[in-house]
Amino acid sequence: MKTIAIANQKGGVGKTTLARNLSFYAIEKKLRILCLDFDPQKNFTKTLRNFRARNNLSGDGLAGVSIASELFNEKTKQLIPLDCGKGASLIASERGLVDVGELHLDALMHPRTALASIASQYDVCIIDTAPTLGKPLYAALIASDFVVCPCDVDQDATDGLTDLFDDISRVKQMGWNPGLTPLGVVVTKVNSRRAHDMQGIEDLREALGDLIFKNVLFERAATKVAKDRAVWQSTKGESHLAAAREMKAVCKEIFAKAGV
């Protein structure tokens, strides 16, 4: 199982959008995917729940399944993700995630160990993270093989990235997860008509080289609106088509780099 965390300490850069579309991409590729929502905002969770509903799976899916905060509990004996159908499973976010902040530092290692126990059941795990530096983010970094960082062409976002890279380095150097590999930065919400944005992409490429994914995501209504489905599903119109192409290209590039 290859674990990919989607992270950026700035909010609104497109983390959940990317997590959603990556998951749909994996499902279409018939991969066994585990979706892990570490964001108390629960947007990723909602998408997978709605997917589950569309697959006509019984029950409300709340009883007897594992939730995100349980991953931090060393007493959790068995992990039972929620089956959402078509090879996808979910470990949902819930309020308990907020309390994780009170836990001892040791708890940060538990999600990695817990996920390891079910690793053989999945091909890929996508972790959506919260736009805050906190224990869940650290735990996600410790549990992951790879990190993908969506980022828009904005000084606050790139500053947030700098902090994230510092955290990645710390996680590696402290020996918590020396194998953590930054897969790269996906430039998002680009306005092709704004010279600043287009210049920003060039500047980012110059500063980060191979760390910038070749494919970028332009600001498009379709990308914004598609919450419960992949952007490329039921495309209507040229802009939508473009959005679909771009998103698929990004997903393909991410999986290729991760060796999924």
Add this chain to the structure above:
Amino acid sequence: MAKLNLSSLAQASQIAVKQDADAEIDIDLIDVKVQVRRKFVGIDDLAESIGQHGIMYPLIVHVQENGRYRLICGERRIRAARLKQLKSVPVLLKRGLTEAQIRALQVAENVDTDPLSAFDEVTGVAEDIEAYGPAEAAKIWNRKAAWISKRAGFKGFASEVQELMIEGVCQDLEVLGSINQLKKTPGGEAYAKSVIAKFKRGESVSREGVRELVARVKAHEKTQKDAKEGADLFKDDEPTSRAKPKSGSNKKLHKLREELNKTGLTLADQFKTEQALMTELDQPLQEGEWVLWSSFQTVLLPVLDALSKDRAASYLRRLANEIKTKSAEELYVELHGGEDIRSAADTTPSMAKGWEL
């Protein structure tokens, strides 16, 4: 709108992507796959050493799908670390390797970082030869007879030489065999000592280097033997003439060396003249080069022929090495003193103490 300031981001990202060889991981996260035919001798000593200096060379581990790490190289170190109850060990991370690639790494690294595997091999082979004979041993180890006999000899090596392998200083059986040969050959003991000293200083010793020493010692042994036989032949004919050549020979040698010195300078002049003539004749580049090169060979090859084959190679090699960093004039002055090639202070320099080729 202001341009993005990305300098600290660039820096931070550089550090984040580093696969840090100095990473330390929890020793309990490392799985060790049981290996066949492993004898682990000296773990206590290694543990002692680790207690004092820590682990000096990172273990090599493979990142597994389940988040744990599989040991590729460093089984002795991890056993010693566990003995010392260390919580973490320094590692070098590998990922995405196939089983075959992992095995290849183990085979490649085993000799370098895990000294006793070579010793295990050698003692294992020796035991098998004793128990089953060399032919069966070859079958057991799935190797040719030459491979087996190379290892069979080890048990008979001088203890000093065996020690080199046991302590992990040298696992190259060819080198060890050559050193043992030096010890056995008359006149070679001193050479053997100096090679062993090199190891103890952590200096590199090449197979060819030791092989040349063996050849030289053997050649020397032969000429001495021939000379002795020759002298013995005439022993009864000219008993008194044996005493004289000693002092007479010394004078002759001295005179010869001085002559050679002059010859060298003469040759230098001749080559300079040749170059001047080529310029005068306005020869095309390749022609001129050819003339120089062929003259160079004409002068040197007879000299090389007079020296033994191994000498020719090692002399040229040494000169080629020295001329990389120093000019011919500098080397000459080092050798003869004086200020330049024309003003040698000592045309017959004596050997410096402890000099070796």
